[in-house]
Amino acid sequence: MTTAALQARGIAKRFGALTALSDINLHVDPGEVLGLIGDNGAGKSTLIKILCGYHQPDAGQIVVAGQEVTLRSVDHARSLGIDTVYQDLALINELSVYHNMFLNRELVRWPLLNNRAMKRRAERHLKDMGVNLPDVGVEVAKLSGGQRQAIAVARSVYSDAKVLLLDEPLAAMGAKEGTMILDVIRDLKRRGDVSVIIIAHNYAQVLDVCDRVNLLQHGRITFDKRAADTSLEELTDLVVADYRRRR
Amino acid sequence: MTTAALQARGIAKRFGALTALSDINLHVDPGEVLGLIGDNGAGKSTLIKILCGYHQPDAGQIVVAGQEVTLRSVDHARSLGIDTVYQDLALINELSVYHNMFLNRELVRWPLLNNRAMKRRAERHLKDMGVNLPDVGVEVAKLSGGQRQAIAVARSVYSDAKVLLLDEPLAAMGAKEGTMILDVIRDLKRRGDVSVIIIAHNYAQVLDVCDRVNLLQHGRITFDKRAADTSLEELTDLVVADYRRRR
Amino acid sequence: SDDKAEAAGAMGNFPETPKWKFTFVNHVTTNPFFTPTQYGMEDAAALLGIEKPQWTGSQNSIVGEMVNALNTAISGKVDGLAVAVVDKDAFRAPVDQALDAGIPVVSYNADGARGDPGTNRLAYIGQGLYESGYELGKRALETVSGGEVAGFIATPGALNIQPRIDGAQQAFQDSGKPITFTPVATNADVTKGLSIIDAYAVGHANVSGMLAVDAGSTASVGQTVKKYNMRSKSLKVAGGFDLIPESLAGVKDGNLDYTIDQQPYLQGFLPVLALYFYKVSGGLIAPSETNTGLLFVTKDNVEPYQNTKSRYEGSTTDKVLVPRSGPIAHG
Amino acid sequence: MADTAERTAEEAPPRAPRRVLDAFLRRREASVLLVALALMVYFRASSDVFLSRDNLVNIAQATAPTAIVAVGIVLLLVSGEIDLSVGIVAAFAPFLLHFAIDYYGVPVLLALVLALALAAFIGLVNGFIVTQLHVPSFVVTLGTFFAVQGLLLITSHAYPVPIPEPVQGTFQTWIGAGPWASITWAVVIVAVFHVVLTRTRWGLHTISVGGNPVGATEAGIRASRIKIGNFMITSALGGLVGIMEAARINTIDPNIGGGTTLTFYAISAAVIGGTALAGGSGTIVGALLGALVLATLQNGFNLIGYSANTIYLILGLAILASMIANQYLSRLRRAGKS
Amino acid sequence: MADTAERTAEEAPPRAPRRVLDAFLRRREASVLLVALALMVYFRASSDVFLSRDNLVNIAQATAPTAIVAVGIVLLLVSGEIDLSVGIVAAFAPFLLHFAIDYYGVPVLLALVLALALAAFIGLVNGFIVTQLHVPSFVVTLGTFFAVQGLLLITSHAYPVPIPEPVQGTFQTWIGAGPWASITWAVVIVAVFHVVLTRTRWGLHTISVGGNPVGATEAGIRASRIKIGNFMITSALGGLVGIMEAARINTIDPNIGGGTTLTFYAISAAVIGGTALAGGSGTIVGALLGALVLATLQNGFNLIGYSANTIYLILGLAILASMIANQYLSRLRRAGKS
Ligand SMILES: Nc1ncnc2c1ncn2[C@@H]1O[C@H](COP(=O)(O)OP(=O)(O)OP(=O)(O)O)[C@@H](O)[C@H]1O
C-alpha cells in the first residue's frame, strides 16, 4: 500500500453545542481524485477547513505524506503543499482579478509586485480554462457568480500544490465551463503527482472525474467505494434512503 | 393569447464600457415556469436584478400583468408581486434564520416583532422543504452554504408573490434537497397562479421543472422553446456549438 | 453716519488713517475667559474707526496652530499683531519676522516664561498667568495653614491654565506650611468636570482647600461645596478664576471665598490702543508694558458683578453704563 | 438536510440557579457587567465612601449623559454610520431653550419640544447629506460639527447664561437636576431603544442596513430612511442630554459636551459595551454598561485622589486591563454557552 | 464564458491631451485634487497674497503633519483598524528625544532613532492587544492614549522645554524648521507608502485583511502581522511628526498634537481623500490631498480675516460644500470612465 498523500484520523469538531464532525477517517492517495459527498450541513466544508489548517480539530490527527502534523495555519498547510478552493471562494472584492488569483502567492520583483507577470499569467490560465472575462484588471466585486468561482478555482489549480481541496468548485459554473474545469482536473490526474479531494452535489460529475467516492453522514464517513464500483443510482439511493428512513 | 405575468421589452444595460444586456425581449405567462440559461457572465443575474427593481435599465420597458411600469425599487417591485432569490442570497449574516426568512416582510404585533409567529412559520416552512437546521434562532453566518441557500429560497417561495425570480436557487443544494425544492416549485405550478423565472446551469433540472427555456447570449435571448420540444442534448449542443465556433 | 465716518476717516483729534486691521492670536479662541477680551478689542477699534480686529489662533492651545495663524497673518500683511505668547521659544522667530516686515507686535495675556519673555515683542499688556496663579495660592494661604488642598484643572498641559496651577503650587511651596497641594484633572467637558470634583469631595471629606484655575472648574467647586455643605466641615478656603454667573453665585452664597478677575476686557482694549498709537505716530509712541491687574471678587464686592450685565465682563453684548456710587474701597 | 450534525445530548434541564446563571451568561452584555461589578468591588475595597448614596448619585449622574448619547451612537454604528456632531448639538440645545424662553417667551414645555425638534433637524441634515449626496458620515458630521459650533459661539457669544427663570424649580429638577433624574431618563431611554433595536422592524432593518447594505437593499429595505431616522434620533438625544446637563450643572454653558469629548465618551461606551465600529452589530444595554464602566473608573480614581498627571496613566492602564478582562470573560462566556 | 458581454466598440485611441486627461480622471484622487484646486482659485481671487511664497510655506507646513499621520491612519483604516493614540505619541516623541539627549547625552541621530523606536513600540503594544487579545482597536488606543498622556505629563511636568542644544542648527532645519522641510518629508513619505500600499505585498495584504478578513485568513495571510506592522508604522510616523513639529515651532511642548486633535484631522484627511472607515479601501495620495484641502480651508479663511467664532461656521459649511462637490465630481469621473 502506498503512503497516503493526506490522511485524517479520528477527526472531531464541535461548534458550541453542535457536533459537526465526530470521527472522520479518510485518506487520499498520491495522484488520486477523491469525491466527498453528503447532505447540506453534513460537515464537508468543516472537514476541508480542518484539512487546510483553517480550523483546528478538537480531536484526531492529520497525516501528510506519512508525517503526522499539526496544521498551525493555512499558510503552514500550504507550505506542506495543501491548497484549497473554499466554498465561500475567499476572494477579496476590493482587489483585481489577477491580484486575487495570486493572493498570498504574489509574484514579486523585490520590493515591488510584478503586476505585469501576474496579469499575463492570470490571463493565460483563465484562457486555458475557457474563462472569458472583460479584463483581468477589473475588481472581482463586479464579476458574475461563475466568473468569481472560476478565479478561485484557477488560483488553486494553477498553484503547484500536491494536494488540492476543492469545496464545490463547480456550483456556480455554467454547463460548458464546468466541463472544462473537469478536463483540467483530469489533466492534473494524468500528471499523477497531484491528489485531489473534491466536494460536489452533482453525482454525475463526481463519478465522471473521481477515482473514489466517500459519503459523509452523521459526522462520519459511512461509505467508501471506488467510482468504478458504484453508480449514480447507488449514490442517489444512499442519500434518499437515509432521507426516507428519517421521515 | 393570455397577458404575460411579466414581460421585458428591449431591455439594455451597460456597466461602464461593458454592455451586459443589449436588447432583451422575454416574457413569462401566468402559471408558467421559464428556464433561463446562458454562459457565466452572459448577463442572466443582471437581467433578474432589472426585473426585480434593483437595477434600472438603460433602455427598454417592463410590463407587469399588461401594465407598463417603471420599477423604482425592490420594494416597489415587491408591491407588484415580484419576489426574488438573488444569486448572492441577500442574507444578513448578523440576523437569525427566521429574521432573514421574513426580512422586510416581518410579522408584527405592533409595535413589536412577532418573533414567536415568525419562528413557528419559519420552522414549518423549512421542514416542509426538507431543510433541517440546528435551530432557526441561529445566525445565518454560521450555516453551511446549502443551508443558507435553502433559507433564501424558502423566503421567496413562501411569500405570496405572483412572479418568482430565482437566480440559481439550486447551486449549493445537495442532491436530495435540490429535488425537494423542485417539488415545491412544481406544487406552485400546480396552483396555477404563480409564474417563475428560474436560472440554472444544470440542464437536466431545467428540463425537469420548466415549461419553456430561454437562452441568453450576447446580451440577447437567442433561443426560446417549450421544454417538451427540446432536449438535454440540444441545450448542451447549443452552448458547446457557440464555444466551438469561437475557438 | 457710518459712511460719513469712513469718508472722513478721522476720529477725534486723530488724522485720517487707513482702516488698519490688527490680528489677535490666541491659544484658546473659544474660551469664555476671552469673550470680554474680544469686546475690548472691538470697542477700541470702533473708538478709533479702524477695522474690527481678527480673533484667531488655536482652540485647544496647540502652539503649532497658533504659529500657523501668526504666519498667515504676517503673509496677509496685517497692520499689527497681538499675540498671547504662551511659549517662550515658539514665537521668537515669527515675531521677529513680523517686526522685520514692519508689523508691530505686542503680547497680551501671556508673555513667555517668568523672567524670559522669549520674543522681541514691543511690549506686554496683561497679567501673567503664573503670577495670577501665585496670587490664587497666596490668598488661600491667608486662611489655610495645613492639610490637603486640591487644585482643579480642566486640561493639564493646556497653556492657558497650566501656568496658573504651577503658580499656585509654587505659592504653597514657598509658604513652608504643612500643606499638601494636589493638582486634580477635571475635564474639557464642564459637566464631566463637575462629576469629577464631586467625586474628589466625596473621597476627601476633610480637605481644607479647593481651588480651581479655569472657569468651569471654579463654578463646579462652588456647586460641590454647596452640595456637601463643606463650609461646615474642614474646608477653609474655596476659590478660583473668572466671572461666569455660576461662580458669582457661588461667591455670593459663600460657597466660594473669591474668584479672580483678570480684567480680560483690558487685555483686548489696550493692545489695540498700543498698536494704533504705534501706527499713527510712526513709531514715536512705543507700546509700553502694561499690567492689566487682577481683582479679587469676594462676597463684599460681588453684587455689582451679579446685578449688572456688562460687556466689560462678557455677560452681555449690550452697551451699558454701569452706575456706581459711594466711596471707593481702598487700603 | 436531515443529516445536520446533531446537538450533543447533554441537554438535561439544569437546576434553577444554574439556569438563571446560564441565561445571564448567554447575554452578550454579561462580560461588561462583570467588569463593572469587579471595578465596584475594587473601589469599595479602596474607599469606604465609594458605595455611599452621595457617590452613587455622582456615578449615576456621570453615567447618564454618556449612556443616552451612546444610545444614538449605537443605532448609528449598527447602521454603518457615525456622528461627530452630537456633542456640539448637546451644547446648542440648551441655548435654543434659553433663546426660546428668554427672548421669545415660549412656554417651557413647548420650548423643550422646539429645542429637541431643532436638534433633530440637524440630524436630518446629516442624514440627508449622507444618504442622498453620498458623502461619508465622518466628514459630513465633521462639517456640521464645525458649522453648529460656529452658530453656537456666534449666538451665545461664547459665554454661559443662567438657567431661564421659568425652567428653575420643578422642571429643572425633573429634567436633570434631581439626584436620580438623569439616570432615570437614561434607563428609560435605554430600555425603550433596547426594545426598538432588538424587537422592532426598525431595529432589524438598522442591523440589516449596517450588516449587509447590498443584501438589505436587495431585500427592499430603504436604507436611507433608516439612516436618516437614526441620525435624527441621535441628534435629538444629544439635545436632550445638553438640556439635562445644563439643568444639572445649573448653567447653560457653551462648553457642555466639551466639543467632541462627549461624543468620544459615547463612542467609547458603545464600543466597550460590544458595538462594532464596522456596523451590523451592537447592544444598547451594553452601551449603558460601557458608560457605567467609564464613569466608575473616573469616579473611583478621583475618589482615591490621584493627582492630575498620574490619573491619566492609571485610567489608561485601567481601561486596557478592564477590556482585556472583558474579552477574556466573553470568550469564557461563549465557551460556557456550549 | 466565451459569451461575456463584449466591450463597446468606441475604443479608437483618443488624441494625446484627451488621453492624459482620461488617465488623470481615472485616478480616484482626481476629484479631491480638483476640489483643492478650486479652493486655491477661490482664495487667490479673494486675496492677492494667497499664492505668495510665504503663504504657500504656511499651507505646506500646515499640510505636512496631518498628511504624514494620515499615511499611517490610511494603512490602519484600510486594514480595518483605527488609532486614537497617535497624536499623543506625537507629543511624547520629542520629549523622548529631549530626555535621551539632555539627560543621557545620546548623539542626536541615535536619539532620533531611539525616539522613533519607542514610538513604534507603543504601536506594537496597540497591535499586540488588538490582534492577540482581541480588544477592539478603538478602546485599546483610547487606553494607550490616556496612558501615554499620563506618562507624558508626569515626565514632562506638563511644561515645555527648549530644543536641546545639539539639535539646534542643521538638524533642526532639516527635520522640520526649514520652510519646506516638513512638506518634503511628507511628500517623500506619501510617495513611499503610496508605493507600499499599491505596489507591494504588504499593501495588497493590508487591503485584503481589511476588505475580507475571513477570506484573507483563508488565503493564508497572517492578519496579525499586517495589523501590528501598520500600528507600528502609524506610531512611528506620529513620533516623527511630533519631532518635526517641535523643530518647526522651536519648542518641545506637551500639547503638540493637541491630544486627539491631530489624530482627528488625520482621520478627516484620510476620509476626505477617499479612504473608507469600514476598511478595505483607501488612498494615501488622497489623504495628502485631504490634508491639503483642510489646511487650505483653514489658511484661506484666516487670511481673509474671519474671526474664531465665525470661522467655524464658515469652515463647517465649506467642508460640507467641498465634499458634496467632491462626491459629485467623482460620480462624473466614474461616468466619464465608461
Ligand atoms: N463557524 C461555525 N459556527 C457554528 N456552526 C457552524 C460553523 N460552521 C459550520 N457550522 C455548522 O456545522 C454544520 C456543518 O457545516 P458545513 O459547512 O461543514 O456543512 P457542509 O457539509 O459543507 O454543507 P453544504 O453542502 O451545505 O456546504 C452546519 O450545521 C453548520 O451550521
Ligand SMILES: Nc1ncnc2c1ncn2[C@@H]1O[C@H](COP(=O)(O)OP(=O)(O)OP(=O)(O)O)[C@@H](O)[C@H]1O
Ligand atoms: N455592478 C457591476 N459593475 C460592472 N460590471 C458588472 C456588474 N455586474 C455585472 N457586471 C458584469 O456584467 C456581466 C454579466 O454579469 P451577470 O452577473 O449578469 O452574469 P450571469 O449571466 O449571471 O453569470 P453567472 O452564470 O456566472 O452568474 C459580467 O461580465 C459582469 O462582470
Ligand SMILES: [Mg+2]
Ligand atoms: Mg459546504
Ligand SMILES: [Mg+2]
Ligand atoms: Mg449570475
